[in-house]
Amino acid sequence: MPDSLTEGVVAFLHHLSAERRQSPHTCQGYRRDLTRLMHWACEQSPPIDQWSMLTVADVRRYAATLNREGLSGRSIARALSAIRRFYDYLIRENRARSNPALDVRAPKSGRRLPVAADADQLGHLLDATPDDPLEVRDLAMFELFYSSGLRLSELTGLDLVHLDLPDSEVRVRGKGNRERVLPVGRKAAKALREWLALRPALADAGENALFVSRRGQRLSTRSVQQRLARWGLHHGADQHLHPHMLRHSFASHLLESSGDLRAVQELLGHADIATTQVYTHLDFQHLARVYDNAHPRARRRKGLTSEKGPVPGDSL
Structure with a gap:
């Protein structure tokens, strides 16, 4: 890959590590996403060999390529976020004039609920x-x-x-x-x-x-x-x-018992409560199972079926 691309990425990763004090795991994630982008840029015809050449249309085509390769909407969103942050750095360093990923959005995908152990x-x-x-x-x-x-x-x-x-x-x-x-x-x-x-x-x-x-x-x-x-x-x-299952179990079991979402947020170290709210879905699933098993109008009863199937109200 041309030095004109790699030099910018190396400088950005050094900025993340030395100035922003990002963890090695975070820096490795940015390295992965930007390396994938560099490979894609070099494969274009004609090749994109300067970061200032990348356009909004290019980033949209890149996101579409990732989608065709089977990446989830969440992974594509992470890749676009890496590009946006990278270009914020390039603009600050006068290596680029605009951020081509600013208005590009990843395709939506269903949110995966964390798995908690019984x-x-x-x-x-x-x-x-x-x-x-x-x-x-x-x-x-x-x-x-x-x-x-x-x-x-x-x-x-x-x-x-x-x-x-x-x-x-x-x-x-x-x-x-x-x-x-x-x-x-x-x-x-x-x-x-x-x-x-x-x-x-x-x-x-x-x-x-x-x-x-x-x-x-x-x-x-x-x-x-x-x-x-x-x-x-x-x-x-x-x-x-x-390990993440134990963390998820900690959060979901604590929320089931306390109902205090704000406290769970503080204990997990989430900066935004929206991140913690995924556990309210887990809590609702637990409540739904309790309802299904306990409510007299929700319990499945033997023999109460019709030719068309179960009697309405025999399950939640």
Whole structure:
């Protein structure tokens, strides 16, 4: 790819990392989206080899290409957002005059609801007895996920100083470098104490990470994902377990019990309550199931069917 394209992207990624203090995960996402755009630009006839050459029509054609390739509306929206932010930077640096992605919108797609585990089954999985020091560590991680609703990156970024067990609190730094203090539940605190008693035998000297690998270093996000999936298989989970499921379960179970959307927003670290409102759909599904099973005009009754099918009112 021509230097005239790559230089702008490299400078933008450095701006995100060094000036905006964006996480490596966020920077990698922008790198992926902009690299895909560069490949597409070079394949055009004639090739687009200057960022100032990209037009609104080009961006619309690019979005249509992504749609034909099978990307979801959400993925296309993310790609367009990356282009818009990239061009905001180019305009600021006098490398472009206008933002060609400003008025281009992605096709709509149905919003996928997060998957939450059943509370009873999750309790059964977390009540399992660990077999070795690494499983003691794993249980402490999973209890903390479910107790405090952490993101995966927040959990792996935790240092010892962030945990305050006497006050049952943990301090995390989330998206946008925003810090929040979260409560730690009784069972999570117990599991963490058991892990902290074993941690010195595994951790390298000078290692500050709360959770370390068998090699004594900070545990990677991929390792946490693999260990949680392994835990689920080993203890008979009927669905694939992953860190986000525990976060979703934390949010949906808390909302079911409290009904306090604003509190759930604060605990999850969402800047916009609209992000948290997805859990109201999960809560409604729970209420609908309760209604279907309990209301006398909603319960399915044996023998009350007609030739055309069930009697009206036999289900929600």
